[in-house]
Amino acid sequence: MTQQKNPSPSAPSLARAWSRRAVLASGVATLAAPMVLRAQTPAKVIRIGSPDLGTAGKPSPGSSVLAVVQAHKWLEEEFEKDGIKVEWNFFRGAGPAVHEAVSAKQLDVISLGDLAAVIGRARGLPTRFITASGRGSNSYLATAPGVSIHTVADLKGKKVTVLKGTAYQRPFDNLLASAGLTEKDVKLINMDWPSSKAAVVAGQIDATFGGADLFLLKDKGVNIALSTKGRGPAYTINAGILATDDFLAQQPQLAQRLVRQLVRGAQWASQEKNRDALIKLYADNSGNPEVAFREELAGDSLGARFSPLLDDGFIAGYQGVQDDGLKLGLIRQGFDVKAWFQPALVQQAIKDLKLDKQWAETDATGKAKGAA
Template sequence: MVTRRQTLGLIGAATAAMILPVGRTANAAASTIRIGWQKFGILAIAKQQGVLEKRLASRGISVEWSEFSSGPPLLEALGSNALDFGPTGDVPPLFAQAAGGNLLYVGTYKPPAAFHGILVHKDAPIQKIEDLKGKKVAYKRGSSAHNFAFKALASVGLMPDDIEGVDLPPQDAGAAFKSGSIDAWAIWDPFFAVAEADPEARLLVTSENIVEAWGYFLGNGDFVPANPDVITDILDELAKLGAEAQKDIDGTAKQLAEITGVKEEITKVTLTRAGADLGKVALVSDDAVKYQQALADDFHALKVLPRQLTVSDIVWRPKES
């Protein structure tokens, strides 16, 4: 069974109260970019290797990093001008936009198809998704796992009200799962891979063939238009780094393990899931916007989002040079 100690090891200092830099003056050219990161993906490798610091040095820009356990608090910081750039799953930007956060979609990445999983206890009578009816299922509200949990239920004709949803961040969900106070846990990598490896946990279903895999890079709404070349430099560097990292999964697993504290063999599991490709970093495509809009519409129809959103309103389109 995944322990609270193990899960806290993933979160690290991110669970503590964070002292973030105050917001800078709107539309001012930057001398520093403040980046939020999570313990997965190409941005974590970029932090480990220092490639963004090297790329931006010629512009006289330094990099400050702040770690987050999930997308919702990262975007809260970004939308309130305490961060300039960061990655997240599909759902957090919807909640941030609905709350009036000052942010823009600036790029995309493609996580593995099986980036999420629903875990149950080894000896639980739950054998299929339908068996979750009436059960306590934990997921972080406003995270990509929120979408996965709902889509998994919908795939067998269940509605969100058919379960008892429990809103817990990863560290608390891990402890609740260990204690048996929840029946199932919808979670993303690397937390998913750590818990999946525990002999006391059993995988019920992954997100493959249930949720389309989209991840996003977002920027602060003042920082991005004032510093467009910085954003394009970052996305370009991440794409190059990702392509190289994908050529050497063993080496990449070692590098990620060093910065995240997740065991190398567990990290390798996350990097070799179906569809994994760290090099798929790009500007926001029409397909990505279409996906987000459909998701926003679904969540509004389910009364999860308080208002109808137009996702394209906050999508950044760099001007042709």
């Protein structure tokens, strides 16, 4: 159970306090005063939620900027002088479980992959997108020992697990579509990541689709048969950090300070000189092997992968996720994707940290602006 914020003073008591200070204030001012005072009351805890992408008893937000900030304890350092606790919550149920916690008002800030974030917003979750935390990550199909799958077409009739409602469902469905297949053409099982790993090792399923942590299973006879690497934007996954409307409205200064630390983490992760240290950090933080992260990041520009910018290319990627979600029946109704993003916090953080030239903005096609 997550720790709740200390309750604010009641509206009547605040109104009485205000009236003692300003007897001549109008009724409207008296009613507005409690809201202003409440907004200025700093939180006692910032509650962060993420799917659990760790293993071996190491809860982790995976290979994102958030993991860098968590490992360095930069948020704790930022807020401890104000007596504000940073509370980390990791969910084995991934996106759907994070959604439930947001609905119950148990979280302030969340980390999600693109499809999970879009599904939550399409269902009415009161969130705003405040910074990118990872771009263009890939997915992998791991097959059980002795199972022969070499092409996407070979998946027909096979027993495959995918954790539905997570960012992996979209590239999996697009992968099937590339061979003229749909989810109905495979024996699709909705299973969480730890269970699916155990099932594929035991040969209880033919294959499982997920992230680079599946490389952990290679020494158990599991084969990485397919990858989305190099297949284009429809097959990759973006990720970002969202905040609830309540948190942004009531704690704008804390939100800005939080984003500043996330941008600091993005700057550290973007440095090629930190590549080996980044891979080691991800492995130590998650319990997954270094080979998984080394394979995933091979050939990628770290600056492009970890740019925090909420630019045209990043937003267009989420528009594509919504479009695919509607087409594939993963969401029932759309929303204004561009209005969902709140880039001002990132822009201010970049200015504060003097990182104006650190990352190149991308256009709607995903190419760096000004590039030939």
